[in-house]
Amino acid sequence: MVGTPRERARAATMEEITRIGRVHLAEHGAAALSLRAVARDLGVVSSAVYRYVASRDDLLTLLLVDAYGELGDAVEAAVARVPADRHRDRFLALGHAVRAWALAEPSRYALLYGAPVPGYRAPEESTVEPGTRVPRTMVRIAADALAAGALDEPTPAVDEPVPAALGVGLDAIREQFDVALPDDLLVRGVLAWSAVFGCVSFEVFGQYGPDRLGDPDALFERHLAVLADDLGLRAGG
């Protein structure tokens, strides 16, 4: 019970708006998210909602951060459930958690990883941090495995060292995520990250066709295994 009654009422209304927004998002998708509809469910006239949310885009940002947070929680919890020395299994758990959340929340997943809503630009200051939790976790798994000597460094697919500009970008990752991974492994980490979401997106967005290749669970399992191999993550370590 903190703050003045007015402040508490405001916080409660904010909470209620995100709750209703989350429901609408899940049921009808991002593009169909309507501020007026939220207002109706809130039992209030449409203009009143603008006291709490500056615009429809602002509401979208609210829900974006909310969804990133939930996905990040789910992924980190799933990884933490695996013993710290089973690096490959941690990677697999991360993949499974991403996929499970995406299949359970396709509309909210689409908000995060589908095409950006046209005309809408997510404000970086509020979305970068929650949005980097999954790649941070993945890169950390690889870094931990490497530090523990449990990672068989793959032979680079390209012989030359990375160009300077890419090196700068990779340095930025190393600094931002506080990991010590050689260039090639970091590049493979980015690939694994992109590929996991590529596979999940294809499945959730229907690119695999209506029958989803018969057994999407098994397909994803095998894809994860290839990506784990690419990262040099040994079975059982």
Add this chain to the structure above:
Amino acid sequence: MVGTPRERARAATMEEITRIGRVHLAEHGAAALSLRAVARDLGVVSSAVYRYVASRDDLLTLLLVDAYGELGDAVEAAVARVPADRHRDRFLALGHAVRAWALAEPSRYALLYGAPVPGYRAPEESTVEPGTRVPRTMVRIAADALAAGALDEPTPAVDEPVPAALGVGLDAIREQFDVALPDDLLVRGVLAWSAVFGCVSFEVFGQYGPDRLGDPDALFERHLAVLADDLGLRAGG
């Protein structure tokens, strides 16, 4: 000069509508595609457009097929430009063509590979064929390489054979695309397909951040190399 004047006028109007729609799509994105705006550009009242297009979704389908066709053309042309016996280079050319088209036409790429527009269901009969041209081309490259003995079959990442249901799905691909690839290679082909689009989507949709990791060209190049290795495509063959 075929058909009655009325038929030709109708065809010309149809053409004009898709042309204007394409421009709007490229400029403002799918969700902002407005039938009324198209009508304005066409110099006609909004209701008149409904003589040609049943609904906004119908217009979207038109543009969807149009975009799939253009991407398919670009990819097939790029692959055909590489000698048929340079299988790895063909694969790389495919990847580069997908990325180049996506970067040149982000809104139309988003229509194809972003989140499906909510409430909109693409009619399968008109979108499946143009939508499968890229994966068909990719799988064919691998099949050609295998048939030519230019493919080093990778050691499977998973020891057990694929489950029955997945086998059925893979059989469907083999039949639909008329290729003879063993299960593991086909699974890797699907992964390569998903991963290429995952990388491209992340780049186009901004997941790599505003600086795009410094040198997105070089990053993608290395990612393609890893995926080519995963498929067993030797350098120079």
Add this chain to the structure above:
DNA sequence: TCGATTGCGAGAGCGGTGCTCTCGCTTTCG
């Protein structure tokens, strides 16, 4: 050739959207 049919554009209209502004009421605070 002429009448019937068909295609087509204009216009009005319905219910929906995001968003702005003003007007009172109420809570809060100095």
Add this chain to the structure above:
DNA sequence: CGAAAGCGAGAGCACCGCTCTCGCAATCGA
């Protein structure tokens, strides 16, 4: 206790998808 700030209601603007009717013009069959 009075001024200030927060808040909800309501009207209003411009836009959207979509439907319907009406009248004109092109087309086609007898």
